[in-house]
Amino acid sequence: MKLIKNKKGSDKVLSIYWFVILFIVSTGIFGMVYVYYHAPFNVRGAEGDIMANKIVECISQQGKTSSAWISGANTNTQASNTCQNARDCQKIIGTKIASIISGIKNTLPADVDSSVKQEDVAENLNCLVLQIAMQESSLQHCKQPQVNGNPLYCDGNRTDVKALDNARETSLGVLQVNTNVHSVAAEYFDLSVAYAVKNVLITNYNQYNAGNLFASTNTVYSGWKAAIRGYNGWGSGGDNQYVEHVIGQKDYVNQLFPELCSPGATTIVGQKKDIASECHLNFNSEFKEQQQYYVQVDFYDLKTFQVTTTANGEKITSQPVATVFDGNENLKADCELQKDKNFKIQSKCVEKRFYSVDEKNNPYIINVLSVIRKTEKNAVQ
């Protein structure tokens, strides 16, 4: 009898627990079904793929690419390479620096341009490096501004490269990389610029971003100011007002490079071209406030084309000979972020790469990037 009583009690308790479990499970199922069917269909990947295919068909017909695409664009490395006066030579050197930075941008932090601008040290990273180059060498890689119109006549030739040799340092080139501290062949222009940006400026930014005391003036520098300070060194014997001097170059650099450094200027080195019209595309959409599309086409010389394989896939390391783009340039920053992780609410980026030749049978690797935003209709509601 005692046993039966106990059994009845456990039955009732069990049924209450059963309903509690049922309630929890059904709430979970309701929630999952609601979230699943409430989320919009994300078709941006397919859309980006179709757009990239359209551009490929438009640029290359039966494997031939019109040289108008390449010669009509700002050729990044073959742009007017000669100069007669110091200012024109500075422009050539500066444009080449910006082009090198664009080439290594995918290895730098994604928000680098916006953080530089936010701290009001320069308009973007390109301009900050140009300001440093202006302070370090007056944008001059060689001892003379030019020889026979060539501002890079000394490239790779240690004896003709602009140098500061003393007991403290042996600094070379346009960004005066101290070869006593850094093991790099700084007499080579491309190499020294890429090294100075990645291994000196960005490294200092990552290391001292939170703030560091510069004992010589008892000043605490943080963010990009700390990176600039670190570029000149934290010890004594350097320029104690280096940060202020670099920021002071802002106006001159903005005047010299309005296409790169005027407020709101694009950091993409290349030419804005009406790709939409030439390829029968319409960039208008139901989103009236801003364009939802961006396309960029990079032309690489096949002979010098190089890629490196990383954990996140292939990365192009060579410089494009020409770049054209169209649409909303602000969307490109989303692609940099998505190289590490796929963020749903950001624009979807699709890249396609193909081989083509021009009329003179010059071979090119052409990289097409298409970016679709339309976030409100594909990722969130």
Next chain:
Amino acid sequence: MSSRFVQYKKGNILAENIVFIVLTLIFFTILILFISTKSSGTALIEEETAKQVALIIDSAKPGMIIKINMEDALDKAKKENYKKNIISITGNIVTAKLSEKSGYSYSFFNKVDAAAFPDTLSGIIKDYAIVIKGYK
């Protein structure tokens, strides 16, 4: 006395079990109804149709006529008593509409002159024809 007690007890357990089974069935019925309503909702079909048509137009070339089976969408429109065209194209925006109160629009980037018609050739309308006339 003892046997009456056992009989009474048995009946009590049966009633509890019936209530338990009925409540469980109600739970699952509501759940299944909820899932089926959500999965066949007008808004869902409209979004799917508009995006599908926009992608088809994006990948199409001038001169193409593409037929799409729209039976599900047409059935839904019939249930909603909606008798107008369920797909319309204005400029570069496709709109799918299965009832008077709803509708979903999505844009395409291919700069073509496109139009959508119900395919009346087979008598009963099951398909829609997307006609790509030429570049604008």
